[in-house]
Amino acid sequence: MNGIDVHGMRLRLRELAPGDEPGVLAIYGDREATRHLSFEPRSAEEVAGVVAGAVRSAGAEPRVEYVLAAVPHDAPEDIVGITRLATEPQRAATIGFALRPDSWGQGFGTEVVHLLCALGFGQLGLHRIWAARSPLNTASAETLRKAGMTEDGRIRDHVHVRGAWRDSIFHAILEHEWKSPWGSDSPRITHFAWGEIDAEGLARHKDLKVYPGGGRAWDWNETGTRHSPGVQVADVAEFAERGCEVVVLTRGVDLRLEVPDATVGFLRAKGIDVLVSDTASAITEYNRLVAEGRAVGGLFHTTC
Numbered sequence: 001m002n003g004i005d006v007h008g009m010r011l012r013l014r015e016l017a018p019g020d021e022p023g024v025l026a027i028y029g030d031r032e033a034t035r036h037l038s039f040e041p042r043s044a045e046e047v048a049g050v051v052a053g054a055v056r057s058a059g060a061e062p063r064v065e066y067v068l069a070a071v072p073h074d075a076p077e078d079i080v081g082i083t084r085l086a087t088e089p090q091r092a093a094t095i096g097f098a099l100r101p102d103s104w105g106q107g108f109g110t111e112v113v114h115l116l117c118a119l120g121f122g123q124l125g126l127h128r129i130w131a132a133r134s135p136l137n138t139a140s141a142e143t144l145r146k147a148g149m150t151e152d153g154r155i156r157d158h159v160h161v162r163g164a165w166r167d168s169i170f171h172a173i174l175e176h177e178w179k180s181p182w183g184s185d186s187p188r189i190t191h192f193a194w195g196e197i198d199a200e201g202l203a204r205h206k207d208l209k210v211y212p213g214g215g216r217a218w219d220w221n222e223t224g225t226r227h228s229p230g231v232q233v234a235d236v237a238e239f240a241e242r243g244c245e246v247v248v249l250t251r252g253v254d255l256r257l258e259v260p261d262a263t264v265g266f267l268r269a270k271g272i273d274v275l276v277s278d279t280a281s282a283i284t285e286y287n288r289l290v291a292e293g294r295a296v297g298g299l300f301h302t303t304c
C-alpha cells in the first residue's frame with residue numbers, strides 16, 4: 001500500500017519525501033529524543049540515508065515498512081514526529097516513534113500510537129501490533145499504556161547500543177483490543193479539494209463512504225455507478241446495516257452526479273433521514289451532524 005495518509009484529531013501521518021531531511025534530523029539527530037532509542041544521535045548524512053530508505057521502502061512490492069512523518073493538519077512541512085511500522089508474518093507489526101522534544105507533553109505521542117494502530121488495524125488488516133522500549137523509558141511506557149497497549153514482558157539483551165547490551169520491555173495490542181479515540185462516532189471530514197477528501201483515521205480518497213465508527217473508499221466500480229442515473233440503492237444499502245439515523249449524499253462539486261428518488265426512498269423507508277446537496281455544503285452539514293453526536297453516514301463525491 002502506497003501514498004499513506006492517516007488523519008487524527010491534530011496530526012496526520014504522511015509519507016516521507018526528499019526535502020524532509022532537516023525535519024528528521026531535528027529528531028533523529030537530537031540527543032534527548034534518542035536517549036532511550038536503539039541508536040545514537042544520527043548525523044545529517046545518516047538522516048539522508050533514512051529518508052532515501054523510507055522512499056525506497058514505500059515503493060517496495062510487497063511493502064513491509066512504513067516510515068512516516070507525523071505532521072499537524074495545517075502544517076504538513078512541520079515534522080513533529082517520525083514513526084515506523086514494519087510488518088511481520090502472522091499479521092503482526094512492530095512500531096517505533098519519536099517526537100521532537102518541543103512537542104512533548106501535549107498528547108501527540110498518544111495520538112501517534114493511535115494513528116499507527118489506525119493504519120495497522122484499519123488499513124493493513126493486522127491482528128497484533130507491538131513495540132519495544134528501554135526499561136528506563138517511562139515516557140514511552142506511559143504513552144503505550146495510554147494508547148491501550150499491554151506490557152507483555154521483557155526481552156533480555158534485545159539491542160546492543162552505546163557499547164552494551166540492553167533489555168527491552170515489550171508492549172502489544174490486538175485488533176479487537178484497540179479502541180479508536182474517534183470512538184463509534186462518524187469520522188469528521190478534515191480536508192476536501194477537487195479529487196481528494198480526508199476524514200479522521202482514514203486514508204485520503206477521491207470518493208468516500210463514512211459511517212459511525214469508520215469509513216472507506218467509495219468505489220463506483222463496486223456497483224457500476226455512473227453520474228447518470230447516479231447513486232444507486234446498492235451504494236447506500238450499507239448505511240442501514242451500519243445503524244445510520246441520517247445520511248448525507250453529495251451530488252458532486254458541479255452537481256453532475258444524480259441521486260434518484262428511488263435511492264432516497266429506499267433510505268427513508270428504513271426510517272433514515274436523507275440530505276442531498278453539492279459536496280461543499282454536504283461536508284459542512286455532515287460535520288455539523290457529527291459534532292451533534294448523530295449516527296450519520298455520508299457519501300462524498302469530490303469531482304464534478
Ligand SMILES: CC(C)(COP(=O)(O)OP(=O)(O)OC[C@H]1O[C@@H](n2cnc3c(N)ncnc32)[C@H](O)[C@@H]1OP(=O)(O)O)[C@@H](O)C(=O)NCCC(=O)NCCS
Binds near residue numbers: 132
Ligand atoms: C515517548 C514520547 C513519544 C511521548 O510523547 P508525548 O507527546 O510527550 O506523550 P503524551 O503527551 O501523549 O503522553 C502520554 C502519557 O505519557 C505520560 N508521559 C509523557 N512523558 C512522560 C515522562 N517523561 N515521564 C512520565 N510520564 C510521561 C503523560 O503524562 C501521559 O500520561 P497521562 O495522560 O496519564 O498523564 C516522547 O517522549 C518521545 O518522543 N520520546 C523520545 C523517543 C522515544 O522514547 N520514543 C519511544 C520509543 S519506544
